[in-house]
Amino acid sequence: MKLAEFIGFVRENYLPNRHDALELASKAFDIEYSKVPLHLSDDVTVSEDVQKMLDRLGEGEPLAYVINNKSFYGLDMYVDGRVLIPRPETELIVSEALRHFKGCRSLKILDVCTGSGCIPAAILHEMPDWTADVLDISADALAVADINLNRYAAGRYRLIQGDALRLTEYVCEKYDIITCNPPYLTEEEWEASPKSLKYEPKNALSDGGDGLLFYKKLLDMIPDLCHINGVALFELGQGQHESAAVLLKQNNYKKIKDYQGIERVLAWTNL
Known part of the structure; x- marks a missing residue:
């Protein structure tokens, strides 16, 4: 699966907002957020850990808790439950x-x-x-x-x-x-x-x-x-x-x- 396909799948099924989908992709595949668009043609594998993230989103858990991050005043803040x-x-x-x-x-x-x-x-x-x-x-x-x-x-x-x-x-x-x-x-x-x-x-x-x-x-x-x-x-x-x-x-x-x-x-x- 290409990274672009993964992002499309996430937007269709979990996170319609493009920014949110890119944030998830950044965390899931350890790619700096600003550089995700440069890796859209990369091959990626949905590992067990990534699937767990998707499952948590599917259950309604907020993205910020799934990726342990929320941007605030331009800074990355660690967050959890x-x-x-x-x-x-x-x-x-x-x-x-x-x-x-x-x-x-x-x-x-x-x-x-x-x-x-x-x-x-x-x-x-x-x-x-x-x-x-x-x-x-x-x-x-x-x-x-x-x-x-x-x-x-x-x-x-x-x-x-x-x-x-x-x-x-x-x-x-x-x-x-x-x-x-x-x-x-x-x-x-x-x-x-x-x-x-x-x-x-x-x-x-x-x-x-x-x-x-x-x-x-x-x-x-x-x-x-x-x-x-x-x-x-x-x-x-x-x-x-x-x-x-x-x-x-x-x-x-x-x-x-x-x-x-x-x-x-x-x-x-x-x-």
Whole structure:
């Protein structure tokens, strides 16, 4: 079988998106992604390992878990079933942090509910003088975050295992930037979500209630953890921007829309 035939088979039966099919081919046959088009006439064999990958896709498992990789802010992030798969809309947090503090040196970040560590890894990769504390309740998630942060920001981060809802018990200093992508799906949204989403850790997606629990707790604590002129950036679920904004002690905030026009990030400045 030619590589081009394999890619066509994958697109027809598993991954209609060409980019996804090329990503799978890159991983399956150990070819650099950008060079896959140069190898389309190569003969390839569907080994037992490759077939297992196809079987997992056939069962509905997300591609990112099958190939243990997800691109985020132009970087390859290691992911597996222990963490949420990074989404393009979360890149807005990275972009806003970098835009707000462009040119600043030696800043310190606190990333709450870090999961894969994609947010601080991407920020620190862009800003080699910055450092970060990253917190998650899951030791498994922190093990994944450690992989990504060590790859892009070795020696410039500290892992903290702790409950974000009791954040001030684990951190007591002040930060220049606080970032957070909390579990914000309601229980009903989680129950109605597609099968592929059920592969991801539920506690990284839903608070088991109205989806606002983490905002209610964290937005009350961040003024005490943020330097004057520091910024807190929170990802929001669809339709949550008004409910989250009213929880802030101060009204100096803005809302940033994602690529679909959804109010996706709440950016608060501690004036």
